[in-house]
Amino acid sequence: MSSRLGRPELYTSYRQDMALFNTRAKQIGVLAILLLAILLPLQLEDDLLRIGFTGLVFAIGAIGLNIVTGYAGQVSLGHAFFVGVGAYTAAVMSGDPDGRSLGYGMDFAPLWMLGAGLAAALCGAIIAPIAARLRGLYLAIVTLGLVFIGEYFFAEWTSLSGGDQVGRDAAQPVLFGMELTRDGAYTEEQKLYWLALGTLVVMAVLARNLVRSRVGRAFAAVRDRDVAAGVMGVDLTRTKLVAFTVSSFYAGVAGSLLFALNGHFSPDKFGLLLSIQFIAMVLIGGAATISGAIMGAMLIASLPRIASELPALVPFLSSSATEHPNIFEFEQVMYGVLIIAFLLFEPRGLFGIWMRIRTYWKSFPFSY
Amino acid sequence: MTEFLTAASSGLGLGSIYALLALGFVIIYKSMRVISFAQPAFMMSGAILVSYLVPTVGFVLAVIIGTLGIALLALVVERIAIRPMVGKAVFVIAIITIGVDVVVRVVAGAFVGVDGRVMGDPWGLDATRIGDVTIAHRHLAAFVTAAVIVAALFAFFRFTSLGLAMRAAALDQEAAMAQGINVGTVFAASWALAGGLAAVAGVFAATGGTLDQNLWVIALAALPVIILGGLDSLGGAVVAGLLIGVSQEVVATYHRDLFPGLDSNIGYITPYVLMLLVLLVRPYGLFGTKEIERV
Numbered sequence: 001m002s003s004r005l006g007r008p009e010l011y012t013s014y015r016q017d018m019a020l021f022n023t024r025a026k027q028i029g030v031l032a033i034l035l036l037a038i039l040l041p042l043q044l045e046d047d048l049l050r051i052g053f054t055g056l057v058f059a060i061g062a063i064g065l066n067i068v069t070g071y072a073g074q075v076s077l078g079h080a081f082f083v084g085v086g087a088y089t090a091a092v093m094s095g096d097p098d099g100r101s102l103g104y105g106m107d108f109a110p111l112w113m114l115g116a117g118l119a120a121a122l123c124g125a126i127i128a129p130i131a132a133r134l135r136g137l138y139l140a141i142v143t144l145g146l147v148f149i150g151e152y153f154f155a156e157w158t159s160l161s162g163g164d165q166v167g168r169d170a171a172q173p174v175l176f177g178m179e180l181t182r183d184g185a186y187t188e189e190q191k192l193y194w195l196a197l198g199t200l201v202v203m204a205v206l207a208r209n210l211v212r213s214r215v216g217r218a219f220a221a222v223r224d225r226d227v228a229a230g231v232m233g234v235d236l237t238r239t240k241l242v243a244f245t246v247s248s249f250y251a252g253v254a255g256s257l258l259f260a261l262n263g264h265f266s267p268d269k270f271g272l273l274l275s276i277q278f279i280a281m282v283l284i285g286g287a288a289t290i291s292g293a294i295m296g297a298m299l300i301a302s303l304p305r306i307a308s309e310l311p312a313l314v315p316f317l318s319s320s321a322t323e324h325p326n327i328f329e330f331e332q333v334m335y336g337v338l339i340i341a342f343l344l345f346e347p348r349g350l351f352g353i354w355m356r357i358r359t360y361w362k363s364f365p366f367s368y
Numbered sequence: 369m370t371e372f373l374t375a376a377s378s379g380l381g382l383g384s385i386y387a388l389l390a391l392g393f394v395i396i397y398k399s400m401r402v403i404s405f406a407q408p409a410f411m412m413s414g415a416i417l418v419s420y421l422v423p424t425v426g427f428v429l430a431v432i433i434g435t436l437g438i439a440l441l442a443l444v445v446e447r448i449a450i451r452p453m454v455g456k457a458v459f460v461i462a463i464i465t466i467g468v469d470v471v472v473r474v475v476a477g478a479f480v481g482v483d484g485r486v487m488g489d490p491w492g493l494d495a496t497r498i499g500d501v502t503i504a505h506r507h508l509a510a511f512v513t514a515a516v517i518v519a520a521l522f523a524f525f526r527f528t529s530l531g532l533a534m535r536a537a538a539l540d541q542e543a544a545m546a547q548g549i550n551v552g553t554v555f556a557a558s559w560a561l562a563g564g565l566a567a568v569a570g571v572f573a574a575t576g577g578t579l580d581q582n583l584w585v586i587a588l589a590a591l592p593v594i595i596l597g598g599l600d601s602l603g604g605a606v607v608a609g610l611l612i613g614v615s616q617e618v619v620a621t622y623h624r625d626l627f628p629g630l631d632s633n634i635g636y637i638t639p640y641v642l643m644l645l646v647l648l649v650r651p652y653g654l655f656g657t658k659e660i661e662r663v
Contacts, residue, residue, distance in 0.1 A: 075459050130644070133651045135659070137403045137462060137599065141591045142647060145640035148588075152637045156630050164632070272588075276466060283463060324478040336470030340449055343464050347456075 064250025073223025086255025120252025286351030381507025383613020414567025442563025598656020
């Protein structure tokens with residue numbers, strides 16, 4: 001036991017090498033982070049919890065995009081479309097049957113989350129055969145087209161979406177008869193944060209298991225060299241289909257939760273900017289890592305808050321939208337700058353920075 | 369019929385804008401194998417720059433200075449953000465250009481102001497009537513300008529040594545380098561050309577209305593154009609540009625009869641739908657080179 005404490009990377013069996021968390025240090029670390037994340041809402045203010053909630057939901061979507069883009073190497077700019085499909089499915093399933101917009105009153109949260117995921121996955125599976133024929137940048141542009149076509153039809157289908165600029169009510173998060181959007185013993189923000197955290201943990205563990213399985217290795221093979229993968233017996237079309245479908249499922253679940261805290265959303269939310277934000281999360285966090293996607297999502301979710309704090313520190317930034325330069329412009333510029341800076345200087349993202357720190361201490365004091 | 373011809377004439381004007389933008393995309397793609405998502409930003413900043421220059425130097429000179437200015441901007445961007453990444457995965461470079469696009473667009477957008485700007489072009493909303501067909505002068509001007517630029521561009525690739533170098537690098541980069549061609553110059557030239565083309569396209573896109581922060585969306589419609597024409601075909605970009613421009617305007621004109629259930633005009637998404645339909649049949653566009661897989 002004592003030798004193990006001194007050597008946190010020591011594997012003692014093949015079984016351990018194959019395990020989900022293969023070292024003791026990882027097990028303890030993940031457990032500690034999880035415990036911290038669960039206890040956090042008891043300490044933090046509600047406005048910070050809103051950021052936390054958004055980050056957790058973004059993380060679900062980012063893991064999804066990471067599966068198709070990071071692991072399977074299929075560049076998708078269409079993630080916003082699938083998020084939109086999820087958001088509308090969830091809103092319709094849980095919506096008020098007598099309301100202005102379409103609704104069926106099934107307000108049990110896990111039910112509409114699953115429904116949203118499945119609807120988005122179905123859309124992904126429909127798109128996938130087209131996508132599987134295309135490669136690289138052709139695919140990127142086709143998925144970009146999907147965002148525009150989707151945005152148009154969301155806005156047109158007014159009984160579904162409430163119409164352009166107007167919007168509709170988001171899904172009602174109700175869990176075992178408890179309305180999570182009502183303040184009770186705990187506030188709305190706290191309850192929704194825990195709901196999002198629970199969902200993220202389940203989805204993250206599922207994703208981690210998927211990518212270290214046979215399917216996940218097929219993804220990586222297709223990403224690294226699709227011709228070689230095909231020669232080795234990987235069914236390319238089927239692998240891409242699975243990647244797209246699973247990724248869309250994650251996007252759908254993320255979409256179903258995304259506006260639960262606002263309670264209201266409109267079709268213009270699912271535009272190109274949302275797709276770019278997801279790409280930014282994956283790249284800033286680190287492509288082809290689950291924990292990286294979560295880190296990237298947290299950073300992107302907190303950008304608006306960071307930007308809004310800045311006028312106090314940087315005098316020439318204005319908090320008013322009519323003056324230039326203002327914080328809203330700054331926030332958008334930051335997406336661009338962060339993407340460029342990370343790709344130029346730290347291509348492996350936040351996860352790469354963590355890896356460097358870890359390697360430094362692993363070999364300390366012989367860190368050369 | 370007159371309705372159709374009117375739509376077709378404005379479609380040719382719009383298509384010329386698409387063609388100019390698409391040529392920029394294709395030139396960069398041919399030299400670097402990358403799609404530059406920064407074109408929309410160059411297009412918008414070009415239009416904004418020209419709209420500021422027009423009152424002082426007049427329209428024609430303003431367009432020339434503006435075009436050169438944006439070409440220079442594209443050159444700087446290529447040098448700072450793209451050149452260090454040469455040799456990395458194309459996807460990574462494409463994403464960097466998205467980052468560049470966001471930054472340049474937001475910075476340029478700050479100069480638009482709340483109410484938008486007016487281009488100050490000499491045509492305004494004038495139109496000529498031939499029979500019953502109305503042809504707006506701005507569409508005519510866009511078409512003629514695009515025709516001149518396309519002819520000049522093809523002459524450039526055909527008769528100048530830099531054009532020859534660019535064609536050689538597009539064909540086989542390593543072989544071109546072995547023959548003493550400076551690939552760095554080729555990259556720089558292709559970005560400058562693309563930036564200049566985008567600026568001209570931006571000027572014509574902004575005529576006939578106010579220039580606002582959403583101008584760049586038109587540039588995104590040039591993406592279906594290059595897919596339709598084939599990523600690596602200059603001629604395809606021109607043909608597909610005009611084709612998509614015309615079909616977009618025609619669909620927009622007959623929107624009420626064809627799609628009675630849809631309120632807002634479907635012309636806006638026509639390029640994307642057309643692209644999807646063509647890709648179902650031809651995954652490499654109409655004129656694109658089919659990638660051959662050898663094992």
